Amino acid sequence: xxxxxxxxxxxTGKTLLAVNLAAVANxxxxxxxDVEEPNGHLFFKPDSLEVEAVTVKIPQISDDLCDGCLHxxxxxxxxxxxxxxxxxxxDDICHSCGGCVLLxxxxxxxxxxxxxxxxxxxxxxxVDVVTGIMNSGVASGVPIIDELxxxxxxxxxxxxxxxxDCPPGSxxxxxxSIKNADYxxxxxxxxxxxxxxxxxxxxxxxxxxxxxxxxxxxxQTGENPAEDYCLANDINILGSILFDPExxxxxxxxxxxxRESADYNRFFSALLDAVLxxxxxxxxxxx
Amino acid sequence: xxxxxxxxxESKDTDVCTSFGRALFFLIYDCESEEGQFLLNDAAKMxxxxxxxxxxxxxxxxxxxxxxxxxxxxxxxxxSAADISIHKTIHKTALENITAFLADxxxxxxxxxxxxxxx
Numbered sequence: 001x002x003x004x005x006x007x008x009x010x011x012t013g014k015t016l017l018a019v020n021l022a023a024v025a026n027x028x029x030x031x032x033x034d035v036e037e038p039n040g041h042l043f044f045k046p047d048s049l050e051v052e053a054v055t056v057k058i059p060q061i062s063d064d065l066c067d068g069c070l071h072x073x074x075x076x077x078x079x080x081x082x083x084x085x086x087x088x089x090x091d092d093i094c095h096s097c098g099g100c101v102l103l104x105x106x107x108x109x110x111x112x113x114x115x116x117x118x119x120x121x122x123x124x125x126x127v128d129v130v131t132g133i134m135n136s137g138v139a140s141g142v143p144i145i146d147e148l149x150x151x152x153x154x155x156x157x158x159x160x161x162x163x164x165d166c167p168p169g170s171x172x173x174x175x176x177s178i179k180n181a182d183y184x185x186x187x188x189x190x191x192x193x194x195x196x197x198x199x200x201x202x203x204x205x206x207x208x209x210x211x212x213x214x215x216x217x218x219x220q221t222g223e224n225p226a227e228d229y230c231l232a233n234d235i236n237i238l239g240s241i242l243f244d245p246e247x248x249x250x251x252x253x254x255x256x257x258x259r260e261s262a263d264y265n266r267f268f269s270a271l272l273d274a275v276l277x278x279x280x281x282x283x284x285x286x287x
Numbered sequence: 288x289x290x291x292x293x294x295x296x297e298s299k300d301t302d303v304c305t306s307f308g309r310a311l312f313f314l315i316y317d318c319e320s321e322e323g324q325f326l327l328n329d330a331a332k333m334x335x336x337x338x339x340x341x342x343x344x345x346x347x348x349x350x351x352x353x354x355x356x357x358x359x360x361x362x363x364x365x366x367s368a369a370d371i372s373i374h375k376t377i378h379k380t381a382l383e384n385i386t387a388f389l390a391d392x393x394x395x396x397x398x399x400x401x402x403x404x405x406x
Contacts, residue, residue: 073343079336082343084369090361093336 001279002156004181006166006174006204008197013187013217013241016251018165019043020268021275023258025163027126029155031148033177034167035117035132035141043256046122046129054132054144055113056096061087065108072100072109092137117144121151125259128155141167145176152180161276170204178205183279184212185238188226195225202235211282213238213275238278239271290316290388291350291371292381293341297325303376303384307355307362308338314381315348318389338362338402345371354384354393359402 005018015032019040022030032038059072059081066087073081080093081100091114101109117134130151132144155162166177178184184205188198198214205212213236216226220243230237241247247264250257257264293310294301304310313326326348330340338358342365345353353366353373366373374393376384387393 076336079330079333079340079343082339082346082365084342084346084365086368088365088368090336090339093339093361 001276001283002152002162002164002180002182003275003279004164004166004178004184004210005187006178006184006201007168007187008170008200009193010168012168012189012194012197013215014168015040015043015165016217016247016257017185017187017215017241018163019256020258020264021272022127022161022163023125023256024265024269024272025127025161028161028163029128029130029151030163030165031152031155032129032131032165033145033148033173034165035134035144035148035173036167038131038133038165040165041120041122041129041131042254043251044122044124044127044129045254046120046124046127046131049120049122052119052121052147053115054117054119054147055115056143057098057111058091058094058096058114059089059098059100059109060112061089062108062110063087065106067106067108069105071103071105075099075103092139095139096143117141119144119147119151128160141173142176145173149176149180156180170200174201174204175208178208178210181210182283183275184210185275186212186214186235187217188214188229189218190216190220190224190226192225195229198226198229202233211279212236213278215271216240218243236278238274241267288318288352289348289350290318290352290354290385291345291348292316292354292376292384293328294325294381299323299382301381302379303354303356303381305356307358308341310341313341313345313348315350316381316385336361339365342366352388354381354388355396358396358399360399361402363396363399 005014022028032040080090082088116138120131122129132148134141167173186201219240258268292314293304293307294312294314295304309331316323330337338361342362346369354376356376373396375396378384
């Protein structure tokens with residue numbers, strides 16, 4: 001079962017939930033798709049790390065073949081090319097569509113590899129930890145998340161549970177992260193702001209026709225607008241993580257609550273059971 | 288010699304635009320004929336790479352001088368490669384700055400900002 005954990009904003013508890021569910025799942029995989037600022041590895045501290053580079057294709061010019069026809073400059077929708085006196089290529093603006101290379105009548109443009117990040121795989125007890133990391137200044141993390149999809153597909157072939165820690169928000173990188181998810185968990189905070197962010201990811205999973213449920217985080221007594229939103233929209237609430245200074249302390253020290261505390265181990269194991277039960281029902285009804 | 292200036296509107300009394308890449312028009316002023324021509328800046332509404340595209344428009348206009356309050360790095364790289372000199376505007380309107388430039392009162396623009404990409 002591939003389970004994606006997402007939320008409309010950062011700091012809601014995606015990593016807390018993804019890390020702890022993976023920790024109690026008996027030989028699961030944890031895939032960090034938040035490639036701009038991956039942090040699951042800070043908790044798992046995986047060893048025997050293997051590193052593979054992720055590259056994209058970008059154009060390079062042979063000045064002696066270029067006759068300045070400007071076809072490529074006019075074609076590029078991202079304005080990554082200019083021709084002041086010879087062709088200039090702006091690597092950071094290029095989105096690797098390859099159009100300019102296809103179009104060049106003189107065959108003056110060819111492609112070269114540009115490193116944009118890396119994927120680190122390692123082990124933390126019985127959890128396989130796979131982390132995508134994007135280099136700073138790179139325009140899009142999508143190619144790195146595409147590479148992570150290969151790991152997700154491989155792990156699900158091995159019939160392991162895969163927990164996909166998504167980037168915050170509902171943009172392209174999130175859409176790419178949930179591509180192979182069988183089930184999505186939306187994490188929500190008990191505030192008006194939290195509801196706004198929950199709405200964004202709710203709309204996204206509906207659009208992608210994913211099965212999903214909500215985990216409420218930082219729950220205190222009193223009003224919970226996120227809970228109200230779920231009830232009003234008939235969204236299944238999988239569980240609630242209470243606002244607890246002890247949990248905050250464990251987490252802020254880079255420790256995994258399910259490994260540090262017997263109570264939290266039981267809590268996240270029960271939550272995982274609830275998630276898997278719900279996900280199995282949903283994926284059986286809507287395969 | 289032609290002078291290019293990013294401007295807000297298509298009229299003689301226009302102000303200089305505070306942005307280079309996202310100015311609505313470029314005024315191309317011909318010093319010999321003392322006449323101006325307005326070019327629509329197609330880059331103004333682009334989601335990205337506006338500075339580069341705007342710089343290409345200025346290069347294609349045949350201007351040898353650019354008067355602008357500021358300019359990003361990518362745009363400045365294109366402009367400089369075409370041997371166009373960049374001078375910093377000090378007045379509000381385009382015409383005042385042209386007059387100042389011709390009187391040798393405008394310094395070259397030294398502060399090239401890193402760009403406002405996504406900001």
